[in-house]
Amino acid sequence: MWNRKERYHISSVEIGQPLAAIVVPEGYTGIAVVLRLNDRPVGFFMQPGERIGVDELAAATLKHAGKQILSDKLYTGFGGAIEAGRSPSLDVAICTHGRPDALARCLKSLAAIGLPCEGNRVLVIDNAPQDERTASAVKDHPGVHYILEPKPGLDFARNRAILESSGELLAFLDDDVVVDHCWLEGLREAWAINRDAGAFTGPILPFELETTAQVVFERMGGFGKSFERVRFSNTLPESSTYPIGAGLFGAGANMVFRREVLDRLGGFDDALDTGAPLPGGGDLDIFYRIVRAGYPLIREPKLLAYHQHRREYGRLRHQMWTWGLGTMAYVNKSWRQDASYRPAIRRWVWWWLCYQFSKVFVPNLRRNRVRWPWDLVAAEVAGAIVGLCGEYDRSIARIERVRRNLI
Amino acid sequence: MKWKVVSIELSEPLRELPVYVGYAGLHVVFFQHGVPLGHCQLAAAQLPASPQHLANHAAKAITLAAGDYLLEEGFRSALPGLPEPLLKSPSKALRSLIELPNSVQELAQHLPVHPDSPLTVSIAVCSRERPQELARCLASLAELSEHALEVLVIDNAPQSTRTREVVEGFPGVRYVLEPRRGLSAARNTAMAFASGSIIAFVDDDTVVHPNWLARIRQRFVDQEVMVVTGLVLPAELETPAQQIFEHNLHFFHQGYRRRRFDAAYFAAMRNKGVPVWEIGAGANMAIRRRAYELGHRFDTRLGPGVFGGCGEDSEFWYGILAAGGSCVYQPSACVFHYHRRELGELRHLVNQYMQGHVAALLLQFVKYGDIGNLRRLLVRLPAEYAILLLRLIVSGFAIDYRILLRGALGYLAGLRFAFRKPLRA
Numbered sequence: 001m002w003n004r005k006e007r008y009h010i011s012s013v014e015i016g017q018p019l020a021a022i023v024v025p026e027g028y029t030g031i032a033v034v035l036r037l038n039d040r041p042v043g044f045f046m047q048p049g050e051r052i053g054v055d056e057l058a059a060a061t062l063k064h065a066g067k068q069i070l071s072d073k074l075y076t077g078f079g080g081a082i083e084a085g086r087s088p089s090l091d092v093a094i095c096t097h098g099r100p101d102a103l104a105r106c107l108k109s110l111a112a113i114g115l116p117c118e119g120n121r122v123l124v125i126d127n128a129p130q131d132e133r134t135a136s137a138v139k140d141h142p143g144v145h146y147i148l149e150p151k152p153g154l155d156f157a158r159n160r161a162i163l164e165s166s167g168e169l170l171a172f173l174d175d176d177v178v179v180d181h182c183w184l185e186g187l188r189e190a191w192a193i194n195r196d197a198g199a200f201t202g203p204i205l206p207f208e209l210e211t212t213a214q215v216v217f218e219r220m221g222g223f224g225k226s227f228e229r230v231r232f233s234n235t236l237p238e239s240s241t242y243p244i245g246a247g248l249f250g251a252g253a254n255m256v257f258r259r260e261v262l263d264r265l266g267g268f269d270d271a272l273d274t275g276a277p278l279p280g281g282g283d284l285d286i287f288y289r290i291v292r293a294g295y296p297l298i299r300e301p302k303l304l305a306y307h308q309h310r311r312e313y314g315r316l317r318h319q320m321w322t323w324g325l326g327t328m329a330y331v332n333k334s335w336r337q338d339a340s341y342r343p344a345i346r347r348w349v350w351w352w353l354c355y356q357f358s359k360v361f362v363p364n365l366r367r368n369r370v371r372w373p374w375d376l377v378a379a380e381v382a383g384a385i386v387g388l389c390g391e392y393d394r395s396i397a398r399i400e401r402v403r404r405n406l407i
Numbered sequence: 408m409k410w411k412v413v414s415i416e417l418s419e420p421l422r423e424l425p426v427y428v429g430y431a432g433l434h435v436v437f438f439q440h441g442v443p444l445g446h447c448q449l450a451a452a453q454l455p456a457s458p459q460h461l462a463n464h465a466a467k468a469i470t471l472a473a474g475d476y477l478l479e480e481g482f483r484s485a486l487p488g489l490p491e492p493l494l495k496s497p498s499k500a501l502r503s504l505i506e507l508p509n510s511v512q513e514l515a516q517h518l519p520v521h522p523d524s525p526l527t528v529s530i531a532v533c534s535r536e537r538p539q540e541l542a543r544c545l546a547s548l549a550e551l552s553e554h555a556l557e558v559l560v561i562d563n564a565p566q567s568t569r570t571r572e573v574v575e576g577f578p579g580v581r582y583v584l585e586p587r588r589g590l591s592a593a594r595n596t597a598m599a600f601a602s603g604s605i606i607a608f609v610d611d612d613t614v615v616h617p618n619w620l621a622r623i624r625q626r627f628v629d630q631e632v633m634v635v636t637g638l639v640l641p642a643e644l645e646t647p648a649q650q651i652f653e654h655n656l657h658f659f660h661q662g663y664r665r666r667r668f669d670a671a672y673f674a675a676m677r678n679k680g681v682p683v684w685e686i687g688a689g690a691n692m693a694i695r696r697r698a699y700e701l702g703h704r705f706d707t708r709l710g711p712g713v714f715g716g717c718g719e720d721s722e723f724w725y726g727i728l729a730a731g732g733s734c735v736y737q738p739s740a741c742v743f744h745y746h747r748r749e750l751g752e753l754r755h756l757v758n759q760y761m762q763g764h765v766a767a768l769l770l771q772f773v774k775y776g777d778i779g780n781l782r783r784l785l786v787r788l789p790a791e792y793a794i795l796l797l798r799l800i801v802s803g804f805a806i807d808y809r810i811l812l813r814g815a816l817g818y819l820a821g822l823r824f825a826f827r828k829p830l831r832a
Contacts, residue, residue, distance in 0.1 A: 016505060019498065037505065059497035062481045062504070069504055070482070071470040076509040078421055080462030193459040229463055235450035237432055238654075240805045294452070347803035354801040 006216070008032045008046055008209035014039070015061055015069075022052045032209055032218070033057070035065045039182060041304050042068045044205055044225045046218065068227050068301075075229070081189065088168040088191050090120045090184075091259075093161035095154055096175035097127045097275065100137035102308065107141045109178035116143040125161050127275075128152035151406050153275050153399060155268040155282045162267050165259055169200075174253040177305040178207060186302025187256060194231060198261040198295025199287065201250025202303025203227060213313040220359075220372055222309070223251045227301040234294050241348040243291045244331065244341070252283030254305035257290075265289050271395040272330055274402075278395045280326020281333075288334060292341075317379045324380035327352075328387025329395060336392075349388070356381050410434050410448070410644040412743075417444070417465060418515060424449070424456040434644050434653075437465050441618045442476075442518050442739045443638055444469035445663050472663035472738070476517045478503055484664035487685040488676050518739075524628050527556040528620060528693070529603035533593040534560060534611040535712070538569040540745065545577045547614035553621050556603040557581060561596055563712065564588035589712040590689075591705035591719040598699040607693035613742040614642060622740035623693045631669070633698045633732035634724055636687020637740030638663065648753040649746040651807060658760065659688045659744060666736040673728040680783030681725060684764065686734045689720030691742045698727060709770060714824055715763025715817075716756060722767045729775050750807065757810050758817035765821025788818060 008030035011022055016038050024031055032046035043065025052060070075081065092115055096103045103124065116122040122144045126134045128151065138146040149160040158172060169191065173179065183202070190200050204223035209215050224247070232249060236242035243249070252273070262268075265286070273282030291297050310316040328349075335345050356377050363371040411430040415421070417439045427433060432450040436443055445468035449456060456464065474482025480500040485491045494500050507513065530548060534541045541560065548558055558580045562570040564587065574582040585596040598606050605627055609615060619637065626635045639659035644650050652658070668686055676682070694703075703726050710719030724734050747753045765784060772780040792815055799806055 015501065019501075055497045058501040059494055062494065062497060062501055066474070066481055066501075066504060067470050070474050070477075070507070071466045073507055073509045074469065074473060074514075075462055075466035077513075078417070078462035078465055080459050080466065082459060193457070228467065231453070231460055231463070233450065233452040235432075235452045237448040237450050240802075347805060350803045351801055 004029070004212075006030060006048075006209075006212045008215050008218075010034065010206065010209060012036060013057070013061075015042075015065075019054050019057050019061075021054055022057065024050050030209075030215065032206065033060070034205060035061055037065075037069055037072070040072065041180070041182075041203065041301055042072065042227055044203075044227075046209070046215075065227070071228075080193075082192060085192055087119075087188050089166075090169045090171060090187070090256075091123055091161075091165035091167040092116075092121070092171040092173060093123045093125055093158070093165065094173050094175055095125045095127055095157035095161065096134055097152075098130060098134070099175050100133040103134060103175045104137050104140065106173060106175055106178055107138075107144060111141065113179060113181055113184045115184065120167065121145060121165070123147055123161055123164055125149050125157040125164075127154065127157040151402050153270060153402065154273040154279065155270045156399075156402075158273075158282070159267045159270065162259065162262050167259060169256055170259045170262065171256040172252065172254075173305065174307070176207075176308045177204070177253050179254075180302075180304035180306065182302045183304060186300050186304065190298050190300035190303065194296060194298045196296060197231075197298045198258055198290040198293070199249075200256040200298045200300055200303055201287075202254055202300050202305060204251055204254050204305050204307045207306040207308040211311045211313075213311060213316040214309040216313075216373065216376075217309045217316055219370055220376075221370075223253065223307060224248075226299065228299070229301060230299040232291060232297040232299070234291050241344045241351065243288055244334065244345055244348040245352075246284040246287040246291075246330075247327075249287040249291070249297055250283075250299060253307050254303065255283065255287075256303070257286075258295075261290060261293075261295055262286075265293060269333065270399050271392060272326065272333070274395055274399060278322070278325060278329055278391060280322045281330035282326075284327060285330045285333065288330070292338065317376055320376045320380040321383035324383025324385075325387040325391060326383075328384045329392045332388060332390075332392045352384070353381070356384075408647060408650070410650060412436065412641055412643055414438055415461075415465070416441075417469070421458040421461050421465070423458060424454060424461055426451060426454045434641065435464070435468075436640055437469050439469075440515055440518055441616065443616075443640065443663055443741050444472040446640075469663070473514055474504075475664040477507060477514060482664070484662060484666050486666060486668065486672055487682040488679060489672070524624055526605055526624055526627050527603040528605045528607050528624055529597075529601035530555045530558045530607050530609065530620070531594070531597035531601060532558070532560050532609055532611050533563055533590055533597065534570055535563040536566060536569065537611050538573045541570060541611045542573045542576070544609065544611050544613055544615075545573070545580060548609075549577070550617055551615065551620050552617045553624075555607070555620055557601070559583050559597055559600060561585050561593040563590065563593040587707070589707055589710055591707045591710040591713065594705045594719070595707070598694065598696070601696065604696050605693050606696060606699075608689065608691075609742055610690035610744070613639070613690055613744045615742045616740075619691075619740050619742060622737060626735055626737045626740070627693070627695060629733075629735075631733045632735050633695050633703075633727045634686070634734040635693045635740065636661075636734065636736050637691040637742065638738040639688050639691050639744045640741055642743035642745045644746075646748045648748055648750045651750075651810065652746040652753055655806065656757070656810075659690065661685060661687055661736055661738070663738045665738065667733060668724075668728060668735070669733040670728065670731045676779065677777050678779050678782075680768075680779035680787065681728065681777070682783075683721040683725045683728070684717075684767075686721065686724050687736050689717065690744055691740070692720060693740075694723075698732065701730070703727060703730070706770060708827065709763065709766055711759070711763075714827075715761075715766050715821060716759025718763035718767030718770075721764075722770055725767075725771050725775070754807075754810050754813040758813040758820070761814045761817030762821035762824075765818055766824035769821075769824050792818070
């Protein structure tokens with residue numbers, strides 16, 4: 001349904017330096033820009049065209065990051081930032097399944113910020129591997145621990161990581177992300193003033209925008225690119241359905257937890273994020289439970305990662321299906337286990353359906369005013385309906401079989 | 408669900424914000440040297456808030472207003488109905504933003520100061536049978552950082568002597584009786600009696616900020632400015648009705664950034680309908696005496712006590728703009744308003760406001776012939792109601808639907824105004 005091939009060039013601009021025009025290399029149809037001020041990420045925007053002049057870049061920077069820049073300055077002026085002091089011990093877990101090249105790239109980005117090192121381990125959880133490729137990829141990275149988890153399912157792998165880890169903090173990265181060079185610094189700063197937090201998340205930007213599917217996904221909002229510093233608690237005065245729309249907190253591709261909190265909450269739900277046919281919802285579920293249990297959840301802009309989106313349009317459509325499915329499986333579970341929240345959950349599901357409608361038919365009512373391709377929305381809604389109709393129960397039955405087969 | 412309204416002065420070091428027992432949360436308004444810059448809501452679960460967390464909340468809440476005061480370009484408030492103003496020089500604007508020091512003290516230097524001005528101010532409080540509220544308001548007027556030339560209380564069509572008795576308790580406050588019923592008549596009488604070169608109106612159910620008068624006076628140094636309106640902050644948010652009024656209805660609150668409505672704006676919006684009600688609120692406005700001398704009056708067919716619950720203020724501003732004068736919204740001149748406490752009262756108020764609004768649009772159309780008023784009345788308002796209805800459905804009826812209903816009924820009732828005798832005559 002997209003006739004034009006789209007391919008955007010991503011560049012990073014340090015706006016503290018004098019600006020220069022950006023011209024994309026041959027073959028690109030648009031420009032995406034990551035804006036940083038004194039190395040701190042402050043904004044992101046993308047627009048079609050092969051060139052962006054200095055004045056246009058300045059105007060776009062003001063539009064997309066002006067508020068954030070000033071807000072950061074005021075925050076510093078009020079004495080918000082404090083010395084990081086002692087660093088927490090951190091384990092980084094990467095759960096992977098048959099993607100050795102992506103994994104190697106992720107490990108390389110961690111090595112660039114000095115991970116693993118004394119007190120901070122990197123664990124690769126190889127989930128139900130069919131070959132040795134992941135194991136041999138890990139061998140090239142000294143100091144990285146290889147752990148085999150035979151039960152297929154992302155949340156089995158994540159729970160295994162909880163068992164194996166010993167740090168105060170435990171980070172989960174997807175194998176298809178790379179971390180930004182200020183990721184660790186951002187985590188330490190956020191932890192310094194939020195030692196009571198249950199979880200930390202950060203923005204997720206596109207790693208590449210080489211195909212139409214990647215451009216479309218990112219233009220529709222991607223994984224959310226807020227560069228605001230937020231401390232979420234169990235209430236949000238402006239919203240009567242918070243925290244059910246847990247996508248607001250972040251995504252499972254880039255999240256960090258206080259391990260003790262994960263232990264106390266019983267870890268991830270094995271029946272969500274099981275890989276096909278239900279590869280989603282586990283991150284939303286853990287965010288929801290953390291916030292509902294009263295632990296603050298911190299969104300820190302420097303905890304930045306780049307995600308390689310689905311390259312093929314067909315796989316993007318399938319991803320939207322799984323998002324709908326996973327979201328509603330999680331909602332179904334919350335409905336069952338959090339009885340006092342049922343009225344809010346019911347309202348949220350209704351709102352969600354109306355919201356999907358608006359994505360296609362009334363884009364002007366939405367904040368970014370982008371009309372979604374109808375087939376993606378249809379896939380998400382179809383997934384949601386299947387998700388609402390007992391997917392969580394089916395998934396529980398499936399993982400019971402997985403457990404039995406392997407014991 | 409009681410919320411506590413708290414003010415924080417940012418020129419002092421931030422301290423931990425404690426838990427307030429019995430309150431669901433805090434509505435925190437941030438001031439710098441007495442200038443309101445923004446607010447945020449903190450639920451009880453977010454308290455106590457450490458100085459660092461408070462710094463984050465404050466920084467986010469005041470960003471837009473701080474940008475408005477600190478920078479030439481980039482943070483100016485768009486005028487209602489118009490797009491964001493275009494940047495003259497984006498590169499220069501970005502440079503000045505980036506070069507701002509990380510200091511809040513810098514902000515203090517850019518805040519408006521009090522220039523010496525020969526202008527004298529008469530304060531007018533129009534009141535009708537609300538002695539307790541009036542006494543509270545008059546007490547706050549006594550605390551102003553600079554004194555007014557005079558304070559007038561206009562007692563509008565009284566049924567008892569209670570207002571007079573209250574005024575007698577405040578030496579120096581002048582009592583003026585206006586037997587004709589209606590806020591418009593009372594306001595006109597105030598302008599006729601006032602001897603200052605500016606007449607500043609506050610409602611009797613407000614209390615004023617100590618710098619209120621100084622901030623108003625300084626804005627009139629500009630000779631073209633005929634009207635200055637100011638920010639109306641909530642004095643308390645103790646009941647659901649008050650919270651809905653403040654957070655959902657936005658009748659009074661026009662933000663923390665300055666705005667200027669002039670003849671060019673009027674010309675640009677004339678055909679679409681000039682949204683004069685977004686200039687400010689009659690609860691906090693000041694008028695240059697010269698406007699009265701030029702013949703501007705509050706229309707006595709409109710306003711509380713005559714028809715509907717509002718409209719006389721915005722219709723007056725419409726006349727000012729139509730005659731080429733300017734109206735300025737000056738958020739630093741702020742008052743605190745006690746919203747209606749009961750949901751029943753609030754629903755009635757919404758109904759009355761809508762009637763007044765419809766009547767004002769009709770009258771503006773008749774008086775000035777601008778088709779935009781009819782467009783607003785017959786197209787935009789019904790469309791807005793349709794959107795509200797949709798949002799009500801989408802939110803799963805999370806909003807009090809009876810408020811919406813009473814508003815819609817108010818719209819219909821307001822149309823009666825078209826058939827009133829003096830209008831057709």
